[in-house]
Amino acid sequence: MSGGRKRHSQPTERNWQAGIVRIFGKGRHRPSASWRQATDRAFTLIGDGRYEDAGALLTRAADLEPWLSESWFNLALLHKFRHDWEQARTAGLRAVALLDRDTGAPDWWNVGIAATALQDWPLARRAWQAYGLRPPGAATDSGEPLGMELGSAAVRLSPEGEAEVVWGRRLDPARVEVLSIPLPSSGRRWGEVVLHDGVPHGERTTAAGHAYPVFDEIELWAPSPVPTWVVLLEAATEADRDALEQLAADAGFAAEDWSSSVRLLCRMCSESRMPSDEGDGEHLDPHDHSEPGHPGPLGHRTDGQLWVPERECGVAAPASLVRGLLDGWVADSPDSRDWRDLEEVC
Secondary structure, three states: OOOOOEOOOOOOOOOOOOOOOEEOOEEOOOOOHHHHHHHHHHHHHHHOOOHHHHHHHHHHHHHHOOOOHHHHHHHHHHHHHOOOHHHHHHHHHHHHHOOOOOOOOHHHHHHHHHHHHOOOHHHHHHHHHHHOOOOOOOEOOOOOEOOOOOOEEEEEEOOOOOOEEEEEEEEEOOEEEEOOOOOHHHOOOOOOEEEEOOOOOOEEEOOOOOEEEEEEEEEEEEOOOOOEEEEEEEEOOHHHHHHHHHHHHHOOOEEEEHHHHOEOOOHHHHOOEEEOOOOOOOOOOOOOOOOOOOOOOOOOOEOOEOOOOEEEEEEEOOHHHHHHHHHHHHHHOOOOEEEEEEEEOO
16 A cells, blocks of 8 residues: 555544433433433543443433433443444434434434444444435345445554554445555454444545545454465565556455555554655655664665665465466566565464
């Protein structure tokens, strides 16, 4: 991938303190002090990863104020964090039943994520429409919507671990197909579909001025059967490297020069608005935390030389094809290309 990758939710608690909650057009009092205390404490526990204790408090809050949509929104949010999609769908539906507005409520977005995780396509379609989106009429035999054409986006794999931002294609508001070749540390593969959250954490911008949101992965939605390989290339020029990437794409798979596409970013940089180039050229990228001798555009520089022939490359291809692909690449220009140390890594 050319463009920034780290190598290094849905909205959180809504502002229930603002304004008077209205149900069925009638003014209601603000939530009780007990409800507020239980809810505040629950979200502190969620921040500490203590989901069971938080669940007990949010259940108590829902018992105290069952008419309040925020009670069920918060429970749906907790169940989303726990990946308990049946409970998230149930609580989410109770939340939207108490809403006092027609479109745009984050409650519907959480319902859409839960429905997508469960492949409940009629409910997912209803949720996106209620949020204000327009799913197309086409669907598969299973009811899965097709052709929403939401464009490209970046997704942060393993956001709570050794996070990695990769490029992908948005299938719908809650799913991205990974089109980069992730590093093996992510445990993800090219071509996998991941469920992602609704609120972006950061952006990647292109030289043309386009900005793409970075969404956090929630979980793997559909695995890929295509393994990831790492190989050391000898590519005399960038054109030689590009020829391998094109050869792999023509075969229906992928190759990616990790020596150029990988940037090591701190969390603050990764979650900010970042350019998608890697700092190629005369000016070094101040956000790139790579070190000499390590992957990343700065780590592969030498004094007075912007291109290093030895490249660390990721390849996504079946075992039956990968060696033939590399040999074919070399055969096209044996004087300027070679490969060695092929290893399956994911």
